[in-house]
Amino acid sequence: xxxxxxxxxxxxxxxxxxxxxxxxxxxxxxxxxxxxxxxxxxxxxxxxxxxxxxxxxxxxxxxxxxxxxxxxxxxxxxxxxxxxxxxxxxxxxxxxxxxxxxxxxxxxxxxxxxxxxxxxxxxxxxxxxxxxxxxxxxxxxxxxxxxxxxxxxxxxxxxxxxxxxxxxxxxxxxxxxxxxxxxxxxxxxxxxxxxxxxxxxxxxxxxxxxxxxxxxxxxxxxxxxxxxxxxxxxxxxxxxxxxxxxxxxxxxxxxxxxxxxxxxxxxxxxxxxxxxxxxxxxxxxxxxxxxxxxxxxxxxxxxxxxxxxxxxxxxxxxxxxxxxxxxxxxxxxxxxxxxxxxxxxxxxxxxxxxxxxxxxxxxxxxxxxxxxxxx
Numbered sequence: 001x002x003x004x005x006x007x008x009x010x011x012x013x014x015x016x017x018x019x020x021x022x023x024x025x026x027x028x029x030x031x032x033x034x035x036x037x038x039x040x041x042x043x044x045x046x047x048x049x050x051x052x053x054x055x056x057x058x059x060x061x062x063x064x065x066x067x068x069x070x071x072x073x074x075x076x077x078x079x080x081x082x083x084x085x086x087x088x089x090x091x092x093x094x095x096x097x098x099x100x101x102x103x104x105x106x107x108x109x110x111x112x113x114x115x116x117x118x119x120x121x122x123x124x125x126x127x128x129x130x131x132x133x134x135x136x137x138x139x140x141x142x143x144x145x146x147x148x149x150x151x152x153x154x155x156x157x158x159x160x161x162x163x164x165x166x167x168x169x170x171x172x173x174x175x176x177x178x179x180x181x182x183x184x185x186x187x188x189x190x191x192x193x194x195x196x197x198x199x200x201x202x203x204x205x206x207x208x209x210x211x212x213x214x215x216x217x218x219x220x221x222x223x224x225x226x227x228x229x230x231x232x233x234x235x236x237x238x239x240x241x242x243x244x245x246x247x248x249x250x251x252x253x254x255x256x257x258x259x260x261x262x263x264x265x266x267x268x269x270x271x272x273x274x275x276x277x278x279x280x281x282x283x284x285x286x287x288x289x290x291x292x293x294x295x296x297x298x299x300x301x302x303x304x305x306x307x308x309x310x311x312x313x314x315x316x317x318x319x320x321x322x323x324x325x326x327x328x329x330x331x332x333x334x335x336x337x338x339x340x341x342x343x344x345x346x347x348x349x350x351x352x353x354x355x356x357x358x359x360x361x362x363x364x365x366x367x368x369x370x371x372x373x374x375x
Contacts (some may be wrong), residue, residue, distance in 0.1 A: 002248075053220070053221050058146075075164070103298065136221055141156050142154060155328060162319035162320035169311075173309020177305065179193040292334075300347075
């Protein structure tokens with residue numbers, strides 16, 4: 001029974017029927033009593049990659065730690081290109097001499113930070129359409145695990161982003177301007193002296209390339225409708241598992257042609273909510289980096305790239321600890337929707353602290369500080 005196979009379940013049901021009564025009526029009663037336990041008999045189509053993934057999940061009731069780790073690494077590396085740039089963004093704009101004044105650095109820094117997300121916004125839908133046509137790899141841990149393990153998978157997805165924030169910030173903060181930090185390893189007349197921000201970019205590119213190659217070993221998750229339409233019948237799986245109705249997966253995938261996604265309110269509300277959360281997150285990351293690295297006479301903190309990298313790394317550690325140990329307990333008590341509502345309210349409160357932050361470097365008794373806090 002640990003394997004959850006249909007053969008084991010049938011043998012157990014037959015043994016229970018035989019021990020209860022030798023009569024045919026008793027056997028029928030026992031079979032009828034056991035039938036509700038299996039709410040749906042799962043079948044799979046031979047040659048369909050998506051069915052192969054679903055069958056593998058049904059045959060292996062345990063947590064797929066290896067695939068979890070693989071996807072965890074992919075999500076981690078995918079967030080490095082946007083997180084590693086913020087520790088040195090201010091200094092890069094300054095050294096490029098594109099800003100006419102110091103006050104204009106934040107203006108151009110906003111364009112640099114937005115360019116990455118603009119590229120994603122313009123291409124994500126296209127990539128999704130292409131993936132629906134030619135195939136796709138699992139992007140989240142929930143695609144490779146059974147429903148009872150999805151909570152663990154979602155937690156890992158969140159912690160991978162937090163780890164990406166840590167590693168990306170450290171790489172950007174400590175490897176930018178290497179000739180100034182490590183003159184013995186990187187002489188001033190070397191390639192990294194001419195291009196002081198090449199080293200962290202090169203490291204991130206190498207990581208992304210390695211992970212790109214490793215994606216070849218991830219399973220294909222797209223259901224092949226051509227296989228489903230063949231005359232050959234589906235392959236009856238020797239596996240069946242106890243599952244609640246909401247945990248059962250649809251085996252016959254139909255195209256969503258002629259369906260207006262904009263009228264799918266649950267989908268659109270999730271997209272809108274995610275956009276607001278990303279806006280909050282990116283606003284904090286970019287504003288904090290530019291503000292903290294600005295000179296104190298402009299209301300900044302005069303931080304170095306290492307200082308910003310350390311602060312962002314500490315933030316990533318906090319997020320990772322929260323997602324691993326605190327969030328699962330809160331989600332069990334409040335549920336996912338109420339938890340999101342509480343987080344949204346707290347985020348709105350934190351947004352009001354952005355404006356007074358510019359007065360933190362100034363003496364508490366200054367007129368501007370008194371005016372800011374309304375005293």
